[in-house]
Amino acid sequence: MPAGHKSKDPEAVQAWMKDHISDPQTLGAARAELAEGWARVNPKAALEWVDSLPAGDRSPSLYSGIYNRWIDYDRNAAGAALAAQPASSALDKSIERYIDEVMRDNPQNTMPWAESIGDQERRWSALERVAGEWRRRDPGGLQRYLAGSALSESQKRKLSGLPAVLPSTAPENRVP
Secondary structure, eight states, X not given: OOTTXXXXXXXXXXXXXXHHOOOXXXXXXXXXXXXXXXXXXXXXXXHHHHHHSOGGGOOHHHHHHHHHHHHHHOHHHHXXXXXXXXXXXXXXXXXXXXXXXXXXXXHHHHHHHHXXXXXXXXXHHHHHHHHHHHHHHOHHHHHHHHHXXXXXXXXXXXXXXXXXXXXXXXXXXXXX
């Protein structure tokens, strides 16, 4: 496969891969390179190609390669495409990348993106990053959001920048 070929004719590379690569690990790496290269030319087509692969072949790295490139040059279109995708843990890294790109401009509209992340640890980390930016820009807006959210009281306190447990209610500070 000639160097640079992947971004000039992705369909030809896809056909070449089918005919010439049988090793699953090599095929996975080639697919990731194709997805990222194709995203430079036509991210929608690259995404359609990944979506057309069998479910077991749609790795998070394929999606993140496409969305990372797309976010770099048209984050609004990339966000619209992400929003149109069905919920999937394969998109968590792409959603995190999108959040990191847009939260400084609009943290309140970025919070639902953070809430949509499937992996609990990644979701909490994203919620903390977005809440920190929102708290810095509009503390009252963050408090209004938290008041109506389904988060636990401890989580709300953490996101608002307060200790998770008030010192006066901590077991070691209670008077017997």
